[in-house]
Structure formats: structure tokens, C-alpha cells
Amino acid sequence: MTENIYKLVELVGSSSESISDAIQNAIARASTTIRNVRWFEVVQIRGGVEDGAVAHYQVTLKIGFTLEEG
Template sequence: MSGIYKKVEIVGTSPVSFAEAVKQAVEEAGKSIRHMAWFEVVEQRGRIQDGKVAEFQVTIQIGFKLER
């Protein structure tokens, strides 16, 4: 993994689970970020509606290799 890397922070959401929110965030980021190498979960939280969990939210940082 030699090289120079950058990290960006994004938020993923899902009505299903935290894991699904991460998967969706990475998948969507992959549409515009090349050379993604890893992710780090920074924060987990959720939205409550009518006394029930309505949405899972995760803030992640994605690391990717810079092109030369």
C-alpha cells in the first residue's frame, strides 16, 4: 500500500441496519471516488419515529490513493 492517501467523510443511511448504511455509503462513494482502499466508522446514530427506530445513520471516513 505504498503511496499517498486522502480521507473523505460521508454519511450513509439505511432503514435496515448500520452495516447496510455503511455498504450503501461505500457503494455510492465508489461512483465518484477511485482507488478506495479502506473505511473507518466515525459515528453511529439513528432516527426515531413514533417510538421506533426509523433509520440507521453512520458517518464513515473513506481512504483512497491519490493519483500521480
Template sequence: MGVLKVIEVLANSNKGWEDAARNAVAHASKTVKHIRSVYVQEQSATVTNGEISQYRVNVKITFEIEE
């Protein structure tokens, strides 16, 4: 294993926190290669008319830097 780097990503979903985390990884993987792990740092949600309308996550994504 070489050098690892960590980036912070915010993502959301109307399905749930797990889906929001998947969205974060899917979006980051479009430009970041060699993703090794994701750490969910924070979870939150927005409420509309007494119901959760958006699930939000703040994640840290770790990836290996190419040599």
C-alpha cells in the same frame, strides 16, 4: 502505496448500520477510485413511533490518489 486521502461521508439505511456503511462506500465509489478502507466514526438513528426508522453513519473513507 502512494499518497492517501480521507473524505468524510454521511449515509443512512432503513436496514441497519452495516447497510448504511455499505451505502456510503457504494455511493462514494461512483466518483472516487481506489478506495482502500472505511472507518465508521459515528452511528446514530432516528426514531418514529417508538421504533428506529433510519440508521445513520458518519464514515471516513480512505483512497489512494493516482499519480
């Protein structure tokens, strides 16, 4: 069995559509530059309000990825 070592990075994803889209946007973008993304944890949810309505969502995530063997 291989022992994995993980690194955590904190990101903020945003979307004008939904919390789920904000999460997907953050993970999709991170995956273009970070290899071996394995999991995420939602740390905080917030959003912006304009004219009495939700204008956008922001989700702070921690993503975990495995480090490659050196």
C-alpha cells in the same frame, strides 16, 4: 515498493434496514465517483426514532483512497 499517498473524505451513509447497510450504501455510492477506495473507518453511529421504534440508521464514515500519480 511504491509509496502511497492517501486522501480522506467524510461521508454519512443511511439506511432504514441496518448499520451495515448504511455503511455499504455510503461506500457503494462513493465508489461511483472516487477511484481507488481502500479502507473506511466508522466515526459515528446515530439514527432516527419514530413512534418509539428505530426508523433509520446513519453512519458517519471516513474513507481513504490512494491518489493517482501525476
